[in-house]
Amino acid sequence: MKEHILPALRLTLVCLAFFSGIYTAAVWGVAQILPNKGRAERLPHENGYYYANVGQAFRSDRYFWPRPSAVGYNAAGSAGSNKGPTNPDYLAVVQTRIDTFLAQHPGIRRAEIPADIVTASGSGLDPHISPQAANVQAGRVAQARGMPVSDVAALVQAHTEKPWLGFVGNTRVNVLRLNLALDQLTNAGPSNQNGLKPG
Amino acid sequence: MQTELYTILFFFMLTVALAYPFGRYIARVYAGERSWLDPVFDPLERFFYRLSGVDAKREMRWQEHMKVMLTINAVWFLWAMFVLTNQGWLPWNPDGNPSMTPGLAFHTAISFVVNCNLQHYSGEAGATYFSQIFALMFLQFVSAGTGMAAGAVVFNAMRQRTTLQLGNFYAYFVKSCTRILLPLSFLAAIVLAAEGVPMNLGGGKDQAPGPEGDTVEVSRGPVAGFVAIKQAGTNGGGYYGANSTHPLENPTILTNMLENFLILIIPMAFVFALGFYLKKKRLAFMIFGVMSAGFLLLLAPALIAEMRGNPHLGQMGISQAAGNMEGKELRLGAGLSALWSISTTATSNGSVNAMHDSFMPLGGAMQLLDMMINSLFGGVGVGFLNFYIFIILATFIGGLMVGRTPELLGKKVEAREMKIAMLVALLHPFLILVGTALAAWMAASGAPVAATWLNNPGAHGFSEMLYEFTSASANNGSGFEGLADNNPFWNISTGLALILSRFLPIVGPVAIAGLLAAKQTVPGSAGTLRSDSATFGALVFCIILIIAALAFLPALALGPIAEHFSF
Structure with a gap:
């Protein structure tokens, strides 16, 4: 040896x-x-930049909300909930999320709520929601911003990303990009606070 | 559902199609044949040998191979222990993270030395740039190289001749690292960086103003280079705590498919490499067929269960068109997460792109079974060694069935080889079942230390403990991460399981192959059970099934199967 x-x-x-x-x-x-x-992919704006692929918290009614996060969207401490599918505490949490979501979005039927908007992602930093999860929020966002729902729905449509090569992966909406586009639409003009720099 | 199915089939076939020529390349590397890369790698390797003072041409017997391997692994362990327990004051720590406690450092060092990468810490807060690169990523290269070198020794020993001389361990090791792992990782790292995986060397956490006026803190670092070798070397230990679910470790669907490809490519190619090396392609096809059949049979139930979603959420009346989304990333989806979970448990990689703890019970059962078998492709180099044990067992049982002395490739398999094979085959269930039994007893008897272990009640809580010991004993490294595992019991118990389950399953097969190589070749006859036939493949498959079922079915019944039938 x-x-x-x-x-x-x-x-x-x-x-x-x-x-x-x-x-x-x-x-x-x-x-x-x-x-x-x-x-990493960054979106420059007047006060710096955003990380395009890192999910961030949006709480205001004026924005689309991301998926629930087990770590409160802490990008310096990623994790999932690690809850098992039959855990009664976990199921109660999901039930509460559904009830809260319904209360916050009057007129939406239970069956229209997609699973992704009431379940926590693996990293706690999922930047995307499903197009369906965006569509069920469109009415609330439109009302908070005093916009026609059709304009908001059209924006969701425009920000829906197709699967890679047309068939690999999910159809999805990047919440940050969608919300920035919303701000740009609403605040267009000299009062622009958060919009993207041109180009 | 259908597009996922097409995606997965297309992906699997593409990976196999690329593994075949890559296997030919690997065989050439170990056989020392000329290649167009020689002008680059020959001088590089000479440089390695000269600086280390080794004679890479000196042939070694199997015993010396193992001594060299154990010595250098001991050096790596001590180096990693030193770095991890001192990372707080060592340079290149821009996030100001603290040193690891001795228990955690022991577990982490062992875990990375043995190519397992079970993690009881979270990268963002538990490691520094220095320890990530100079301890953990370093070990991801060299531990993968160790496994592949051991595989190459067995390749050499299986050739048709009588010899004690089985090549040089240093040469196999260095070539595995420079000619196989390095080019693959380098190319992959570039693609990952281009797709948005960070690759910065300084600065620490970034402070970016959030859209709603709050501050967003983003952990960064030399991630792209790390993730590439983590995937290619069946290591699996993530730069970030959330591993490849993290949108900076696996930002796009392209990176996901690339990383999943890297999980499988070397373990698959290694099987073809054996065929090219021995000039016995049919043998390689037999092995590949058995492994693929097992892989796809485990994938199907996991895929179906995940795509169907959680029945309990279905009862709440919401739409589950996307499947079970708890612990999954939307850009990847339930189907591709199931594919990854079976790839990573088949190959002892252990990286995850979705949280295994939140998979459906059937998905979790397939992951467990995959690691309990631990040789469906398996870890780089060592996956083949595990399969080699099953080949020996099948040769023996097949020999008994036809009433002849069992022979493998013209060498008689006798009592000594069988004893070693049985020891290795029984070690795996022993470590998993005894470890889980001990943990379950502590949890059930209300031991105060065990009060906070489990994140889920009932059968799923049992599965968390079973998974941890299975993952450790399979040198896998994934986890039901709800388990609170950074404490003395889990650090020490799984640390010991890791050492045993790494080195015995390397030394055992190398010893058997070395002993067989020293024997005289027996000419084949009409009564010889040919090891490259479909019959023999079916026999191996059955033996894998019987051993796994007999050893593990009771434990699975208490965990995921019980949970499945609670719906």
């Missing part, structure tokens, strides 16, 4: 230098010439 220790130590050092050092530096180097410069 003894004669193997020194080569093991030396090989460990070489591997550390190469796989931790050079590999990481090389990936970082190439990332710098990518469009996003290895900084």
Whole structure:
């Protein structure tokens, strides 16, 4: 065993230098010439930028709401609820979410509520909701903003992303992008606070 | 439902189609044949050998291979322990995260050395940039290389000749890392970064103003490079706590399919590599057929259960068109999450793109069964070693059935080899069942330490404990993450299970292959049970089924099966 220790130590050092050092530096180097410069997809605005793919909390009636998050949309501490499908406490929580949602969205039938808007995502940072989850919120958002429902519905339609290659993955709506577009529509003009920079 | 089915079938066939030529490449690497990449890799590897002072041409016996492997793994463990217990003051800690406690560091170091990556910490708050890159990602490369090198030793030993000399461990190890893991990870890392996985070296958490006036804190880091090798080396330990459910670790459907592809590609290619290496393609097809059949048979129930959704939510009257969405990401959906969950448990990868704790009981049962079998493709290199044990068992039982001394590829399988094979085969259920029994006894007897372990009551709580020991013993690393596992009991018990279940299933098959290689070749006759026939494949499949069913059905009945029938 003894004669193997020194080569093991030396090989460990070489591997550390190469796989931790050079590999990481090389990936970082190439990332710098990518469009996003290895900084994730960001949406610039007047006060900085938003992370396009990181779900964020929206609580106001004027916005579309994202899915429930087990960690309160803490992007420095991701996690899911880890609740099992038969856990009575969990089922009670979902029941409460459904009842609350119905109370906040009069005129919506129970069967119209999609599961994604009353269940917590895996990361707690899901940036998307289903088009159906956006449509059932359209009336509430339109009322809060004093807009015609058809305008809001059209915006949802315009922000519905198709599956990759037409069939891989889910049809979805990015809540942040949709809400920013809403703000742009409502605040168009010099009073624009939160809208995207042109281009 | 239908589009998911097409997607999954298309994905599976594409992965197999790419695994075949990749397997040929792997075989060439281990056989030392010339390739057009030599001008790059030859000097690089010479550089590795010269700096480490090893003679990569010196042939080793199987015992020496194992000594070299255990020695260097011990060095890695000590290095990781040092880094993790001192990461708080070591450089490159922009988030100011604290050092790990000794118990947690012990568990984490073991877990990454053995290629398991079971995590009792959460990356954002529990590790630093330095420890992620210089301890954890380093181990993701070298532990994968270790498993593949051990696989290469068994390849070498299975060749048709009588010998004690089975190649050089350092050479197999370095080549696995440089020629197989490195190019694959590098290319994948670039694609991941381009698709929006962060790859920054400094700065720590980003503070971005939120749309509603609050501040959004976003954890970042050198994620893209980390995630690539995490997926390709069947490691599975996420940069972020939520692993590949996290929208920065797996932002798009493209990254999801790429990461799922990386889970499967080397374990699949390794089977074809055996065929090319031994020039016995039919043997590889037999093994591949058994593995694929098992894989698809486990996938189907999981897929159906997830796509149907949770009946309890159905009773509440809401629409479940998208399936069971608790713990899942909308961009990925229930179907592709089921595909990933079976891929990751089949290969001992252990990364997740949805929370396994919140899968339907049937989905959870299939994940458990996948890890209990632990050789449907299996971990890089070691998946084949586990399957090799089943081949030995099938050879023996088949030999008994036809009344001849069992032979594998012209070598007599005798009592000594069988004893080793049985020891390895029984270790897996022993660790899982004894560990779970102990934990369940503590939880049921109301031990104060166990009061806060479980996140779910009843049968599902039992499943959480069963899953943890199964994942540890399969060196998988996924979890029913509701389990509160960062405490002395779980850190130490699963830590010990990890060591045993990594090194015995490597040393055992290498020893058997080494012993067989030293024997004289017996010429085949009409009465020989051919190991590359469909009959033999069916026999192996049945033996896998019988061992898994006999050993694990009672435990599964107490957990996911009981929960399933509670609907």
